[in-house]
Amino acid sequence: MGFSDWISAGSVIIASVALVVSGVTLIYTRRQLRFAANDSATDLVLQMGQVFLEYPLVRPYVYQNAQPPTEETNPEMHHRVEATGMFCLDVLECVWHRREHYRREDRASWRELIHDIFAGSPAVRALYVENQEWYPMLRRLRESRVCSHPSDHTFFSGGTPD
Numbered sequence: 001m002g003f004s005d006w007i008s009a010g011s012v013i014i015a016s017v018a019l020v021v022s023g024v025t026l027i028y029t030r031r032q033l034r035f036a037a038n039d040s041a042t043d044l045v046l047q048m049g050q051v052f053l054e055y056p057l058v059r060p061y062v063y064q065n066a067q068p069p070t071e072e073t074n075p076e077m078h079h080r081v082e083a084t085g086m087f088c089l090d091v092l093e094c095v096w097h098r099r100e101h102y103r104r105e106d107r108a109s110w111r112e113l114i115h116d117i118f119a120g121s122p123a124v125r126a127l128y129v130e131n132q133e134w135y136p137m138l139r140r141l142r143e144s145r146v147c148s149h150p151s152d153h154t155f156f157s158g159g160t161p162d
């Protein structure tokens, strides 16, 4: 083997090592992104939970399908529910915006959480329908019709309840 052969063998080895290193870096970065995406989605949902700790009387309007009061009958609660509903929609839009960074099973869990919140809240459904153009990710999710509990999540599945 001549000197130039050694040189080219050396560059092949260096290139291979570089390839392995960049592959490992890519896997590591993806994993970090995944953790970061999951963490920030979790943080957002925890912030949503904070709203109900501070204002527990709002909870039935988001989780128990209670119809919110009109502005005339109870302006304070009416606007609180509207504001909470918008906050929930913003959080859910962000959660679903990051879906590509979740593992498959996590993605399904996040999807069903979104479906559950819609299923439990006339206010969230109404606010979404009135402002669909603000929520392109949720709209895409709804158009996909993918759902693990179609009879419970008719708003997303397009199915009919049992």
Ligand SMILES: [Zn+2]
Pocket (backbone or CB within 6 Å): 111, 112, 115, 116, 146, 147, 148, 149, 150, 153, 156
């Ligand atoms: Zn579902």
